[in-house]
Amino acid sequence: YLISNSNAFTCHLSFTLDNFYNEAHTNKDLSPCTFVTWIPINQQAGELAEDHFEVEGGEFVFPKDGCAVDFMRFNSIVECAWKASDHFHHTLPSPAPMGSPHTQLGISSQLPESAERALQTHQDEIPDYKKLWTIRDLEKVVKDAVTKYDEKGKLREPNKKKKQPKPK
DSSP states (O other), X not given: OTTTOTTOOOSEEEEEOSSOOOOOBOOXXXXXXEEEEXXXXXXXXXXXXXXXXXXXXXXXXETTTTEEEOGXXXXXXXXXXXXXXXXXXXXXXXXXXXXXXXXXXXXXXXXXXXXXXXXXXXXXXOOOHHHHOOHHHHHHHHHHHHHHBOTTSOBOOTTOOOOOOOOO
16 A cells, blocks of 8 residues: 555654754655644643743744744644655754743654555555454453463463363
């Protein structure tokens, strides 16, 4: 699917917070585009920080394009999508006053090459589960669990297996 579908976008989310910042870079992901959402949050209350947001800075900068997203000009959630494989970008430090519960939560979605390789490997090796799994197997799992573990969930010693009554 992934190799035949060059428009595959994402299966991976990355989260940043607590004064996250990084150096200017381009992404080397399989998907050329990245979608990011920034959310001003109050970590203690677990909610959106809409008023009196105490974090300063943290601008998202496109240095070679001469532009940036200045979060201080917004009073809510900010979303952005761009061709991250072509445009250098980075986040500046975003300190909050000592003891402030506020932070900027960033959520980005992209398809890293490592995820693509894992998905492709899984796709290439997917067995026909309908042929491999039956109710009998479930009964065996339960039987094995009862014989291998005691009533308290501890592993029995190999010679002390509990005899099971024969199924009716």
